[in-house]
Amino acid sequence: MSNAFEAHGLVKRFGATTALAGVDLAAPEGTVLGVLGPNGAGKTTAVRILATLLRADEGHATVAGLDVVRQAAAVRRRIGLTGQYASVDEDLTGLENLILIGRLLDLNRQDARARALHLLGQFDLGEAKDRLAKTYSGGMRRRLDLSASLVGRPSVIYLDEPTTGLDPGKREDVWQLIRRLVEDGTTVLLTTQYLEEADALADEISVIDHGKLIAHGTPAELKHRVGGQTLEVRPTNREDLAAVGALLTQVANRPVESPGRGVLSVPVESDAALTAVVRRLDDAGIAVTELSLRLPSLDEAFFALTGRRAAEDPAEAPKESAA
Amino acid sequence: MTTTLSLDATGVPTAPTSTDSGHAFSLIRHSLILAGRAVTKIKRSPEQLIDVTLQPIIFTVLFVYLFGGAISGSQHNYLEYVLPALMVQTVVFASLSIGVNLNTDIDKGVFDRFRSLPIPRSAPLVGAVLGDIVRFVTSIVVLMSFGYVIGFRIHTNPVSALLGCLLVLVFALSLSWVAVLIGMLARTAGTVQGIGFLLMFPLTFGSSMFVPVKTMPGWLQAWVKVNPVTHLVDAVRGLMLGGDTGWPVTQSLLWAIGITAVFAPLAVRAYRRRT
Numbered sequence: 001m002s003n004a005f006e007a008h009g010l011v012k013r014f015g016a017t018t019a020l021a022g023v024d025l026a027a028p029e030g031t032v033l034g035v036l037g038p039n040g041a042g043k044t045t046a047v048r049i050l051a052t053l054l055r056a057d058e059g060h061a062t063v064a065g066l067d068v069v070r071q072a073a074a075v076r077r078r079i080g081l082t083g084q085y086a087s088v089d090e091d092l093t094g095l096e097n098l099i100l101i102g103r104l105l106d107l108n109r110q111d112a113r114a115r116a117l118h119l120l121g122q123f124d125l126g127e128a129k130d131r132l133a134k135t136y137s138g139g140m141r142r143r144l145d146l147s148a149s150l151v152g153r154p155s156v157i158y159l160d161e162p163t164t165g166l167d168p169g170k171r172e173d174v175w176q177l178i179r180r181l182v183e184d185g186t187t188v189l190l191t192t193q194y195l196e197e198a199d200a201l202a203d204e205i206s207v208i209d210h211g212k213l214i215a216h217g218t219p220a221e222l223k224h225r226v227g228g229q230t231l232e233v234r235p236t237n238r239e240d241l242a243a244v245g246a247l248l249t250q251v252a253n254r255p256v257e258s259p260g261r262g263v264l265s266v267p268v269e270s271d272a273a274l275t276a277v278v279r280r281l282d283d284a285g286i287a288v289t290e291l292s293l294r295l296p297s298l299d300e301a302f303f304a305l306t307g308r309r310a311a312e313d314p315a316e317a318p319k320e321s322a323a
Numbered sequence: 324m325t326t327t328l329s330l331d332a333t334g335v336p337t338a339p340t341s342t343d344s345g346h347a348f349s350l351i352r353h354s355l356i357l358a359g360r361a362v363t364k365i366k367r368s369p370e371q372l373i374d375v376t377l378q379p380i381i382f383t384v385l386f387v388y389l390f391g392g393a394i395s396g397s398q399h400n401y402l403e404y405v406l407p408a409l410m411v412q413t414v415v416f417a418s419l420s421i422g423v424n425l426n427t428d429i430d431k432g433v434f435d436r437f438r439s440l441p442i443p444r445s446a447p448l449v450g451a452v453l454g455d456i457v458r459f460v461t462s463i464v465v466l467m468s469f470g471y472v473i474g475f476r477i478h479t480n481p482v483s484a485l486l487g488c489l490l491v492l493v494f495a496l497s498l499s500w501v502a503v504l505i506g507m508l509a510r511t512a513g514t515v516q517g518i519g520f521l522l523m524f525p526l527t528f529g530s531s532m533f534v535p536v537k538t539m540p541g542w543l544q545a546w547v548k549v550n551p552v553t554h555l556v557d558a559v560r561g562l563m564l565g566g567d568t569g570w571p572v573t574q575s576l577l578w579a580i581g582i583t584a585v586f587a588p589l590a591v592r593a594y595r596r597r598t
Contacts, residue, residue, distance in 0.1 A: 048435075051435075051439050052438070052439065053435055053438050053439060073441045074441075076439060076440055076441040077441045079439060080439075081435065081436065081439040083432075084432065087431050087432035087433055087435070087436060088433070088436065089360070089364070089428075089431075089433050090431065091364045091367055091368060092360070092363060092364060092367065093367070096363055096367075100356070100359075100360055100363075101436070101440065103356045103359075104353055104356055104357075104437070104440045104442050105440060105441070132367060148436065152440075
C-alpha cells in the first residue's frame, strides 16, 4: 500500500523559535494518522506545510506523490483542510459557504449547488442551510467546517484539532463522521491534544513534542513501548494480600505495587504471566474478585514519553457556546 | 521567501499543463467569484453599506444645511462646493474597509481555507479589490443622486463629470493598497480601523474639501497644498463645475500612480508574508 502523504525531515523556524526540528510523518492510503502533542508542539505547523499553506525551511513533503511546493496546485486539488485555522465565512449562510467553495473548485453553478445541498444533508445541516454560519452552534460549525473541506472530494483530509472545545457528546458525533470518511477510503491526518481521541480514531500515532517526533506506532504499540502490560489482582480476603504479593513477585520477578487498598499490581512481560498467576492462585486456594491484564493508557504512555501530562481532560476544556 | 512583485511567482506554481493565459483566466474567474462573495455578504447584511450610503447623505445634510450658510453665505453655493469633496471623502474612508476585511478573513481562518484551494494566491486579494469597487461605485451613485435631488447640477458635461468619478475611483484604489498594507501589518481589525482613521482625518479634513484654503493659517496651508486629496478635490470640482482641470488632474493621477508604486509592492510583500 502506498502512502497518501509523506513528510521527511520537516524543519520550520519562526524567528528565534523552532516550530519543527526535523519531523517525519506518513500515512498509508485509507488510514488515519493521529498526530498527538501538547499545545505548541508543532502539530499545526506540520499540517500547514502538508496543506501547502506554509513552506518548510528544510525537508520536503508530498501528497499522492506530488510535491507540496512545486506541485502545490495539484496537491490542493487532492486535499481538504479543516480546523482551527481553516474556517468558513461567518457572514454567509451554510449553503452559500459551500457553494462558494464549489465554485472556487471550478464546479458550475448547478453542480456547486447540488454538491453543497448533498453535503449539508449528509451532515444534518439541511434545515440550517439558509442561516448565517455565525448563528450555528459549536457542533454545527464543526460539521459545516468538515463538509466545507469535502466539497472537492479530497483523497486526503487534514483535521486540525477537530473537536477542541466541543463537549463530549458532540465530540462523539464528529468521531462518527470521521470514521465514515475513512470507510469511504479517505486518508485522514488528525491532530489532537486528546489521547482518547487518537486512541479512538487513529490507526497509527505520531507523538510530537517541542517540534520533534518522539514516538510513532499503533496505539497498542505505543502503550506497549511504555512499560508493557500490568497485571492487577484483588484478593477476596484482605488476609491473602501477603500471599498474593509473594506469588506475584515470583511470577513477574519484580517488586509488587499497591495502586489501591486491597489491590496489587505488577508489570509483566507477556500474556503468559496471566495463566501462570491463575494457576498458582488456584493451587494456593486463594479466591480473587478481580484479576486483569491491561495496557497502560495513552495518557500514561504520553507521560512516560514526554515527562509531562498531555492536555487536561477534554471534557473540561473550554467549551464553545452551544446554542 | 522571495519578495518579488509577482504574486504568483512562487506562491502558486501552476499545473504543468496550464499556460500563462490559462492562469490569467483562472485569476480573473476566481477573483470574480470571490468578489461575488463580497456582494453576497452585502446582501446578507446590508448594514455593511451604511458607510457608503447613509453616512454620506448625513454628511451632505450636515455640511450643506448646518455649515453651508456660514461658510458660503448660501446653502446652494456650498452644496456645489462640497458635494465633489464629500464624494472624495466617502471613498477615501471606504477604501479602508479592504484592510479591515482582509485582516478579519485572515484572523478567522477564512483565508487559509481559500489558500488550501487550487486558486491563484492573489485571487482573494483581487476579489476583495473588485468587491470594493462595488462599494465605491455605490457611494458615488448615492451621493450624485442625493445631490441632484437637493439641487446639485453638473456645470460641465456628463462625460467630464464621469471622468471626475473615474478619477476618484482610481485614487481610491491606490489608497486601497495602503489599507491592505495596514490590514496585513495590524494585529486586529480594530487596529486597522484605528490606524486608518488616524491617517484619513488629516488627509480629508486637512485639504481644500470643506473650506477655501486661503482662510487657513500659513502652516496649515503648507500642508493642504501638498496634500494629494486637495489636488483630487480640485480636479473633481474642475471636472464637474468647470474651471482649471489640467494641472489638478495630472497631479491627482501622479499621486495615484506614486502611492500605488510605493504601497502596492509593500502591501503584496506583507500579504505574502501573512498568508
